[in-house]
Structure formats: structure tokens, C-alpha cells
Amino acid sequence: xxxxLATIRKEWQxxxxxxxxxxxxxxxxxxxxxxxxxIQDAPFKDYQDVKFDILTVDNDHGRLGxxxxxxxxxxxxxxxxDSLEGKPVTAERxxxxxxxxxxxxxxIIPEGATASIVSNANRIVNDITHRMGMSVxxxxxxxxxxxxVTIYFDPxxxxxxxxxxxxxxxxxxxxxxxxxxxxxIKHQLRSKDSTVSDTDTLAIRLQAVGLxxxxxxxxxxxxxxxxxxxxxxxxxxxxxxFFIVIPIAGNMIREREDGSLLRMxxxxxxxxxxxxxxxxxxxxxxxxxFYLMMLVGIYVLPLLDLPQLVMGQHPGATLLVAxxxxxxxxxxxxxxxxxxxxxxxxxxxxxxxxxxxSAIGGIWIPLEVMPAKMQLLGHLSPLSWGLDxxxxxxxxxxxxxxxxxxxxxxxxxxxAMLAIAGWVEKRRMx
Amino acid sequence: MSGISVKELYKTYKGSAEPTLKGLTFQFGEGRIAGLLGxxxxxxxxxxxxxxxxxxxxxxxxxxHGLKQQASHRETIKxxxxxxxxxxxxxxxxxxxxxxxxxxxxxxxxxxxxQEKIMHYLELFGLEKSAHKEIHKYSGGMKRxxxxxxxxxxxxxxxxxxxxxxxxxxxxxxxxxxxxxxxxRQGASILYTSHLLEEAQSxxxxxxxxxxxxxxxxxxxxxxxxxxxDCNNLEDVFLHFTGNALRD
Numbered sequence: 001x002x003x004x005l006a007t008i009r010k011e012w013q014x015x016x017x018x019x020x021x022x023x024x025x026x027x028x029x030x031x032x033x034x035x036x037x038x039i040q041d042a043p044f045k046d047y048q049d050v051k052f053d054i055l056t057v058d059n060d061h062g063r064l065g066x067x068x069x070x071x072x073x074x075x076x077x078x079x080x081x082d083s084l085e086g087k088p089v090t091a092e093r094x095x096x097x098x099x100x101x102x103x104x105x106x107x108i109i110p111e112g113a114t115a116s117i118v119s120n121a122n123r124i125v126n127d128i129t130h131r132m133g134m135s136v137x138x139x140x141x142x143x144x145x146x147x148x149v150t151i152y153f154d155p156x157x158x159x160x161x162x163x164x165x166x167x168x169x170x171x172x173x174x175x176x177x178x179x180x181x182x183x184x185i186k187h188q189l190r191s192k193d194s195t196v197s198d199t200d201t202l203a204i205r206l207q208a209v210g211l212x213x214x215x216x217x218x219x220x221x222x223x224x225x226x227x228x229x230x231x232x233x234x235x236x237x238x239x240x241x242f243f244i245v246i247p248i249a250g251n252m253i254r255e256r257e258d259g260s261l262l263r264m265x266x267x268x269x270x271x272x273x274x275x276x277x278x279x280x281x282x283x284x285x286x287x288x289x290f291y292l293m294m295l296v297g298i299y300v301l302p303l304l305d306l307p308q309l310v311m312g313q314h315p316g317a318t319l320l321v322a323x324x325x326x327x328x329x330x331x332x333x334x335x336x337x338x339x340x341x342x343x344x345x346x347x348x349x350x351x352x353x354x355x356x357x358s359a360i361g362g363i364w365i366p367l368e369v370m371p372a373k374m375q376l377l378g379h380l381s382p383l384s385w386g387l388d389x390x391x392x393x394x395x396x397x398x399x400x401x402x403x404x405x406x407x408x409x410x411x412x413x414x415x416a417m418l419a420i421a422g423w424v425e426k427r428r429m430x
Numbered sequence: 431m432s433g434i435s436v437k438e439l440y441k442t443y444k445g446s447a448e449p450t451l452k453g454l455t456f457q458f459g460e461g462r463i464a465g466l467l468g469x470x471x472x473x474x475x476x477x478x479x480x481x482x483x484x485x486x487x488x489x490x491x492x493x494x495h496g497l498k499q500q501a502s503h504r505e506t507i508k509x510x511x512x513x514x515x516x517x518x519x520x521x522x523x524x525x526x527x528x529x530x531x532x533x534x535x536x537x538x539x540x541x542x543x544x545q546e547k548i549m550h551y552l553e554l555f556g557l558e559k560s561a562h563k564e565i566h567k568y569s570g571g572m573k574r575x576x577x578x579x580x581x582x583x584x585x586x587x588x589x590x591x592x593x594x595x596x597x598x599x600x601x602x603x604x605x606x607x608x609x610x611x612x613x614x615r616q617g618a619s620i621l622y623t624s625h626l627l628e629e630a631q632s633x634x635x636x637x638x639x640x641x642x643x644x645x646x647x648x649x650x651x652x653x654x655x656x657x658x659x660d661c662n663n664l665e666d667v668f669l670h671f672t673g674n675a676l677r678d
Contacts, residue, residue: 006535010521010528017523017564259519263580266482267536268508274536427444 003269007277008284014251015285021247029240029289030296036236037297037306041228054078055094055106062114064176068107068149071172091150098152105157105165108150114176116147121180125188138184149173229307233297234390235363238383240293241286241325242354245333248282249346252337275418279330286326287319312393317400321393324410325386331414331421332382338421338428357381385409432493433460433588433619434481439490441476441643450476451487452643458636460495460587463610463620465634465651467627467664469672473643474623475516478590481621482513495587495619512586516593518573519580522566526557526576529565530583537584544583551579556605571602578606588619595629607633631655631664639671646671 015021054072058065072078081103082089089097094106122138149169153162255261264274297309311318333350340346358364360374361381370378378384389406392398434457441451450473458464468474479485480492483504492499494507520529527548534544552558555575565573574594581589591610595603610633614620624630630637631651638648647654647667654667661667 002538002540003536006532010524010532013528014521014523257517258522259515259517260521262484262515263513263519263533264536265484266508266511266513267533267584268505269536269538 003273004277004280007274008281011251011278011281018247025244025247025285025289026292029237029243029293030300032240033233033236033293033296034301034304037228037232037301038304040232041306051076052078052104053081055089055097055103056080056082057089057091057094057106057108058082059091059111060109060113063180064114064117064149064173065109067176068109068169068172071175072107072168095152098154101154101156104154104161106152107169108152110147110149113147113149116141117177117180121177121184124181125184128185129188134188227307229297229301229309230394231366233293233301233309234394235358235387237290237293238325238386238390239354239358239363241289241322241386242329242332242357242383243351244282244286244289244326244329245336245350245354246347248278248330248333249337249340249350250343251278252334253340253343253346275334279327279334282330282333283323283326286329287322290322290325310394312395313397314393314399317393317398317403318390320400320407321386321389321403324389324407324414325382327414328382328386328410328417331417335417335421335424338424354383358383360384362387382410382413432457433462433495434458434464434621435491435493436477436481437491439477439480439492440488441473441480441485442488449488450643451480451490453490454640454643454645456638456640456645456648458619458621458638460619461614461617462635463614463622463633465630465637466621466623466640467630467637467668468640471642472640472672474640475592477640478513478592478621478623481590482511483507509584510587512581512584512589514578514581514589514591514594516596518565518577520565520573520576523564525562525564526552526568526579527561529576530580533580534583539583547583548579551582555579555609569599569602571598574598574602574606578609582613586618588621589613591620591622593624594622595624595626603629627665627668628663637664639668641672 015025056065056069056072058069069080069082073080084093089106091108094103094108097103098106119139119141123140126138126140151165151169153165252261255264265271294309294311298311302308336346336350336353340349358381360378361367361383362370362378363383367375367378367384385406389403392402392406396402436457437455439451439454440449442449454473454477466474466477476485480487481494481499483499495510497503497507497510499507520526521532524532527545530548530551531544534540534548539547549558549561552561555578557572557575557579560568560572565576568576574597578591578594581591589610594610595606598606607629610620610622622630622634634651636649637651637654639646649657651664651667655661655663658667658670661670
């Protein structure tokens with residue numbers, strides 16, 4: 001126990017004297033998570049949270065144009081712009097402005113669109129009433145129009161964004177067409193049954209089955225969505241925790257080079273106690289880093305107009321995961337410090353390997369948006385195990401039962417890395 | 431009883447075509463100051479590493495104070511040996527007291543007894559005024575002296591020193607050599623390697639000159655000089671046996 005405690009105290013003294021190391025371990029990660037949360041805030045926001053200017057050219061001046069403009073504006077997602085510098089926007093000007101990238105979307109409602117819809121509704125009603133043996137003839141155009149509502153997108157617009165706009169406008173078109181048709185049917189029914197006054201409304205309910213969103217969790221429900229803070233704070237915290245391999249590997253190589261390792265091995269007693277002390281200290285540093293960054297997510301990021309981090313309701317499980325990540329990161333540092341001969345080699349390999357493991361492990365962007373093969377590869381990264389476990393706690397209200405498999409993976413990987421490091425060291429000595 | 435006994439020791443490192451040690455054999459009595467001398471690449475560091483139990487020999491026998499260097503005796507031998515490596519095996523960012531407290535703790539010493547022992551040795555080596563100064567701020571001689579203290583905290587019966595006076599000034603060297611003589615007078619055996627043959631001649635009661643993994647000659651320095659009329663000092667004896675060819 002004395003060896004273990006003495007080693008922890010020695011590592012603590014070394015860390016306190018290493019101002020650059022302290023900055024690397026504690027200040028840089030705070031800056032990193034703040035910057036990443038800020039720059040990834042917009043891409044992470046749902047479309048309803050982002051307001052776009054939408055150029056609207058209404059050549060129809062009828063019900064469709066009004067519906068589309070009112071419908072788009074009512075969602076709060078779009079600012080409808082139908083005039084610039086006091087002049088109505090023309091189709092050509094709208095196309096030009098979107099192509100220049102000054103506006104993301106433009107919608108052109110063609111002339112006669114409402115009339116065309118009315119004519120089509122009349123044709124349907126005429127057909128129905130004729131089949132019912134009634135002689136009603138609402139006015140219709142002899143040749144149906146072939147009109148389209150035109151949408152221009154900024155060439156840089158994303159596919160998902162285009163899809164969402166398409167869907168919305170299509171819904172408005174359907175809604176106008178349905179409303180027109182129902183209007184015509186009601187009008188005909190009223191004229192057939194003279195006892196119904198004009199003020200009576202005919203309730204026609206089209207939607208029999210609706211949509212209702214519910215949480216999948218049990219017990220206390222969390223009202224948390226995966227936003228920039230919920231993703232970036234844990235993700236980049238895990239990334240920063242793994243960067244502890246740099247000081248650990250440097251520490252190991254220096255001890256080997258200056259003979260301290262030799263001296264420690266020559267002292268009676270197991271070297272494992274010294275190694276355990278070193279590991280405990282660095283795992284502790286990792287856990288401290290983790291909670292420091294969580295505090296930044298809770299108290300600092302909201303000051304920058306970002307959402308507040310929600311840490312879930314299972315602090316024990318969170319601590320366990322943080323410890324598991326710290327253990328895997330520390331063991332990786334010991335492995336790199338054992339395998340490589342110079343601090344430069346260890347620094348380069350350590351840093352690049354963590355960047356790769358983090359990229360494939362869903363730290364930069366969530367694994368779910370990666371191609372299927374990359375997702376499979378990503379699930380092999382210890383960083384993804386840590387992030388999955390944290391997401392289980394923070395977003396899915398998971399407890400230890402949810403995370404123990406990922407924690408076990410982290411611990412076993414850490415032990416395997418230590419075993420490899422031991423084998424390499426033994427081989428080197430002989 | 432012999433302090434150190436090495437018989438037919440062979441060692442080839444993995445990946446190396448040439449054996450480093452080729453049947454090395456020598457013996458030093460307990461309580462003596464012995465020198466292990468040889469040109470670069472002779473196998474001195476490998477021999478010391480095997481004596482300390484850090485590296486295993488491929489074959490042959492090594493005994494320290496009568497105990498065979500094998501797994502069952504390794505811990506006991508660690509208590510017997512104190513090693514002063516050629517490098518300054520101390521943490522440069524820590525002070526002498528912090529370093530020595532740490533290594534003392536690893537030996538199982540703690541509290542007031544350890545601190546008194548540390549202060550005693552710091553005074554003995556003239557480092558008491560710099561006790562709380564970080565090691566990287568020490569001069570070369572101060573670092574060497576602190577390096578020796580870290581090896582003797584557990585009062586070893588056999589002190590192994592790998593070039594303990596390399597790169598130090600005359601005053602520090604004189605202090606270190608005087609300490610070794612005094613420590614030896616208290617009953618400890620000392621095994622020392624150096625390229626400073628004048629120093630070895632004055633300090634050692636016995637020397638082994640080795641080359642290419644073998645013992646070339648062993649004996650008292652003065653006896654060896656007298657045995658070779660063309661040699662005026664130990665350096666002449668050394669060159670007589672190892673030749674003038676460069677060993678880069």
C-alpha cells in the first residue's frame with residue numbers, strides 16, 4: 001500500500017510541476033469542447049429551430065399562393081420574403097438570388113394555379129354527382145392545365161433539407177386541393193338538401209388515425225434531445241481523456257531512458273504496485289477531466305447561448321463509465337510508452353491514433369450518420385464504447401444495467417493492453 | 431564467501447547474431463572494492479544487468495553473497511544490492527528530498543526515520559542546502575551524488591556503480607570516491623565500472639578486465655602492473671590486453 005500511495009503522491013508532485021501538462025490535460029479540453037459545441041450547434045439543430053429566408057413569388061394571387069405563404073410562415077421556420085427594395089420579387093430575380101447563394105430557397109407559384117385546382121375539383125364533383133344521378137355541372141376548363149409550383153434550392157443545400165421543403169410544399173398543395181374538393185362537395189350537398197342552412201357546417205373528418213410521439217424509456221422520463229451540447233461535451237471529453245496517452249507515454253519513456261524504471265525494478269517488491277499507483281493516479285486525472293468538462297457543459301456553455309448539458313439520473317453509472325474510459329486511456333498510454341523508444345515516436349503515433357479512433361468512433365459525427373461499413377468499424381473503437389455508454393445514461397435514462405457491457409469492454413481492453421505492454425517490456429529486457 | 435561469483439555466463443540478445451557474453455567467469459570476495467573494466471561493447475552493462483536480475487543469462491551461474499541469481503532468491507538479492515546507474519535515475523522536476531522520499535517509500539521506509547536518514551546522507555554528500563531544490567537545477571556533480579544516495583537508502587551490502595564519476599568535477603569525484611572507501615570500510619562490497627583507469631587503480635582492490643564478452647584478466651591493479659614490466663599503470667595493462675583498436 002505504501003508503494004501505491006507513494007507512487008500516486010509522486011505522480012501528483014510531477015503533474016503540479018508540469019504547467020504545460022496541466023494546460024494540456026485541463027485547459028485545452030475545455031477550450032475544445034466549447035469550440036466544438038459552438039461550431040456544431042447549427043448542424044445539430046433540428047430544422048424547426050433554424051429560421052430560413054424564403055423568397056416567394058406569387059404569380060397566382062389566389063388561394064394556393066395564400067395557403068403556401070401562410071402555411072410556411074405559421075411554422076415559424078421560414079421568413080417569407082415576397083418583395084425586395086419595395087418591389088415584388090420576380091421569378092427570374094428569385095432564381096438569380098438563390099443561384100448566388102444569397103437565399104437558400106425560392107418558391108414560384110405559377111399564374112392560374114388556384115384556378116387550375118378549382119377546375120380540377122369541379123371536374124371530380126361533376127363526375128361524382130353525375131354517377132349519383134344528379135345533374136350538376138360546375139365550370140371546368142376544357143383542357144386541364146399542366147402547372148407546377150417551382151422550387152429553387154441553393155446548389156449547396158443538403159439533400160435532407162431539400163427533402164423536408166419538398167415535403168412541406170407538397171403537403172400545402174394537397175391541403176389546398178383537398179379543401180377545394182371538400183368545399184365543392186359541401187356546396188353540392190347543401191344545394192341538394194335545402195333544410196341545411198348556409199351557416200351550418202358539414203363536419204367531414206378526413207384523418208381517422210393520427211400521430212402521437214412518446215418516449216421509449218421507463219420510469220422517470222427525460223426530455224432530452226441529442227443537440228450539439230449533448231453530443232459534443234461527452235464526445236470531446238472522451239477524446240480529451242484519451243489524449244492522456246501523450247503525458248503517460250512520455251512519462252514511461254523518460255523513466256526508461258533516465259534509469260528510474262530500472263531503479264524501481266531493482267527495489268524489492270512487486271513493480272505491479274508501482275504500476276497500479278501510476279494507473280490509479282492517471283485514471284483519477286481522467287475522471288477529474290471528465291467531470292470538469294461536464295461542469296463546463298452545465299454552467300459555461302449556456303452562457304454562450306448553447307443548451308445546458310443534461311447528465312441523466314444515474315451518477316453512479318456515469319462515474320463507472322468515466323472510470324472505464326480512464327482505465328482504457330491510461331492503459332493505452334502505458335502500451336504506447338512501452339512500445340515506442342522515443343517521446344517523439346510516441347507523441348506522433350499516440351496523437352494520430354487517437355484522432356483516427358475518435359473519427360471512426362463517432363466522436364466527430366455520430367456513428368448513425370456514417371456508412372454501414374464505417375459503423376461496423378466504429379463499434380470497434382473504445383471511444384465509441386465510452387460514448388455509447390454515456391449516451392445510454394444521458395439520453396436513454398440508462399443505469400448500470402445499460403452500460404455494464406461497454407464498461408466491461410473498456411476494462412478488458414485496458415487489461416489486454418497492459419498485458420501486451422508487459423510482454424513487450426519483458427522481451428525488450430532480454 | 432564470495433561477494434560475486436560468475437561462472438560460464440552466456441547471453442545473446444534476441445535479434446542479435448553475436449553473443450554479448452561468451453562464457454564470462456570471475457569472482458570477487460565479499461567486502462572488497464572491485465572494478466569491472468573493459469572497452470565499449472565488452473559486455474559490462476549486460477553483466478551488471480544480469481547480476482541485478484533485470485536481464486536473464488542464457489546459461490551459466492551467477493551468485494550474489496552466496497545466493498544464486500534465480501527467481502526464488504531475486505527478492506532477497508534486491509535487498510542486498512544497491513545500484514547506481516550511469517544515468518541520473520531521479521525525477522528532474524522533483525527535489526532531492528522528494529525523490530529520495532519516493533524511493534525510500536518504495537523500499538518500505540517512511541516517516542521520521544526515513545526523513546532523518548535522507549537528511550543524514552544529504553549532509554554527508556554536501557547537498558543539505560539544496561535539499562529542496564529540483565534536481566534539474568543541480569550541477570552534474572550534485573546530480574551524481576544524489577544518484578548515489580538513492581541507491582544506498584536501504585543500506586545495501588553490495589553497491590554496484592556504473593561510471594559514477596563520469597562528467598563530474600574533481601571535488602565531486604573526490605567526495606564520491608571517499609564515500610565509497612568509507613562505505614566499504616563499513617563492510618559493504620563495491621562493484622564499480624569506469625573508463626577512468628587511474629581512478630580505478632587508486633580505488634579498486636581487484637579488477638576484472640573483460641573484452642568481447644569474456645574475462646581477459648583479473649587481479650589486484652598493482653600486481654597486474656608488476657606482472658607486466660612494460661606497463662607503468664593500469665591503463666597500460668588495459669591496452670596491453672585489449673589492444674589499441676577503436677571500439678566505435
